[in-house]
Amino acid sequence: MNIIQLSKSIYKYEFPAGSVLKDAVRINVWLVLKRTDVYIIDTGFAEMTEELVKYITALGTPKALFVTHGHRDHILGVHQLAHMFDIPAYAHPLEIKQIENAMAPYPTSEDKMSGMFKELTDEIVKEAGLQSFVTPGHSPGHTIFYHMEEQVLMVGDLFTTTDKQLLPPIVRFTPDMTESIDSGAILDEIKPNLISSSHGEDLLYNEELYSQLAYFFRAE
Ligand SMILES: [Zn+2]
Ligand SMILES: [Zn+2]
Numbered sequence: 001m002n003i004i005q006l007s008k009s010i011y012k013y014e015f016p017a018g019s020v021l022k023d024a025v026r027i028n029v030w031l032v033l034k035r036t037d038v039y040i041i042d043t044g045f046a047e048m049t050e051e052l053v054k055y056i057t058a059l060g061t062p063k064a065l066f067v068t069h070g071h072r073d074h075i076l077g078v079h080q081l082a083h084m085f086d087i088p089a090y091a092h093p094l095e096i097k098q099i100e101n102a103m104a105p106y107p108t109s110e111d112k113m114s115g116m117f118k119e120l121t122d123e124i125v126k127e128a129g130l131q132s133f134v135t136p137g138h139s140p141g142h143t144i145f146y147h148m149e150e151q152v153l154m155v156g157d158l159f160t161t162t163d164k165q166l167l168p169p170i171v172r173f174t175p176d177m178t179e180s181i182d183s184g185a186i187l188d189e190i191k192p193n194l195i196s197s198s199h200g201e202d203l204l205y206n207e208e209l210y211s212q213l214a215y216f217f218r219a220e
Helices: 046-059 078-085 093-101 122-127 177-183 186-190 209-217
Strands: 002-005 010-015 027-034 037-041 061-066 089-091 117-119 130-134 143-147 152-154 194-196
Touching: 010 046, 027 046, 027 143, 037 046, 046 078, 061 078, 061 122, 078 089, 089 093, 093 117, 122 130, 177 209, 186 209
Parallel strands: 037 061, 061 089, 089 117, 152 194
Antiparallel strands: 002 010, 010 027, 027 037, 130 143, 143 152
């Protein structure tokens, strides 16, 4: 596991491809500090929590969990972390609905995710110094998180990224790619400094990034 400090208050924990589960892609999760409170954005697989816990507690007091969406690779650690720290977990209501339905690529009933999540609100997100935006397509209630002060945008699976360009999310897990690419237009409204995705490299924003993605990947 690699730890990268993205800005004053934001840490990214990167689990390289294959480091936790043999076939898994690289998975990034984020910790956002607000004074001594720690907000956790996505958790990865349950196998990742043991290492994660050490760093969460070293940083401060765990306060709440937010998830970008309910796919397995983003939330399977929620069960353990929420219980261990006795903190609430929040997701967009459309994602909660999918999680309750328990159909792949969401966790199944064996993963015991039912009833784990409360509805994400602007108020709770604001307490963390963040703003959230709903960006459907990859999943119905996919949500991205922006740290206004430090201008870091955590995009989940809205994009995959290299250190130079934006790519679409993984096709196999994206029911509406056109909607997802359209949702990505929010990037040019936010104009962050740094973009950090769940399965790729971090990159600096520029005004060409989104138009290139839309040009190459948006189906007409
Ligand atoms: Zn996903
Ligand atoms: Zn993912």
